[in-house]
Amino acid sequence: MTIRMTTRLTTHMKILKPTVLALTCAFLLAFTHQITQQTIQSNQRHYEERILREMVNGAELEKSISGYNVFRKGTQVGTIEPFMTSRGYNGEIDLLIALSLKSSTQDRKIISVRVIHHEETPGIGDKIEPDVSSWIHQFAGKSARDTDWTLSPEGDIDAISGATITSRAVTGAIAEVLSE
Template structure:
């Protein structure tokens, strides 16, 4: 009996080892493909929020990392992509997090001109309720397109959903998600207005250790 148990244990161990090796091999073989797909997706999103006609540099090559939990919603360094026309900064794209979504963090990215105009906003990741909160995805709803063209002024009233006295539509049966989303946009815009010169003058260091 003991011999049978030992034999079965050995077989299970070998099976687990083979499975682990297989998974590791697949990850190794597909790693570069996954990275390339992520890069293409990022480029596509950046093109949506900062039109190619506005700049002649590669946005992913002009990138810095910033960290500010108060305004960007997380302690983790987030990327800022600088759009330039003939070496002159004309706009930037910045990632931010809404930490108070209905089901957790909502990561977004905003395109902002030098005049504090919102060129576009897109959702990067979220865990909001399908059929309700997921309307923050462009493929589910055109709600995010409504932010394009809005401008930020520190002397003006921040953007807000209609339930909070603002002009932004909320979703039927779901106010927490759009409220969190709009709040993250407001804070990111305020951060950019306060730190624009610093952001535009920082040396490219995406992918390096954040100072």
């Protein structure tokens, strides 16, 4: 009887000790999460805002249903549209595309384009990032009608050497957003 009780007690202790440790860990994590949460969220917001603001040169932004509306001195001058394409070399490419508004005299024009996320080959396809190469800046000022949206030499868009598929995917995505 005593022996059985001791065994049961040891088993209980064996369960209890890891449980207490697990609760300690959980408490530690919850506490850290609590105190870091706000700063992390604001870091995330700053990071996104910085990219957005760079795209439109510091104009005011307002969230719209799909993306953002861009204002300069109170009047809307354009929009920022998110777009995703899976035509790249590997995985999906997430883009933000800033466009001017359509007016009676002008078509929609590209203000700027940023790649937010991609899994293209480092060293080759990653030249679509503005930090790596200036390739993405060539789209600024282009509109659907004044540009042949195929890669040079046939079209007007310079391709990244060695990354034709990636270049075509990004170019195609921008052309698609423009024609919408």
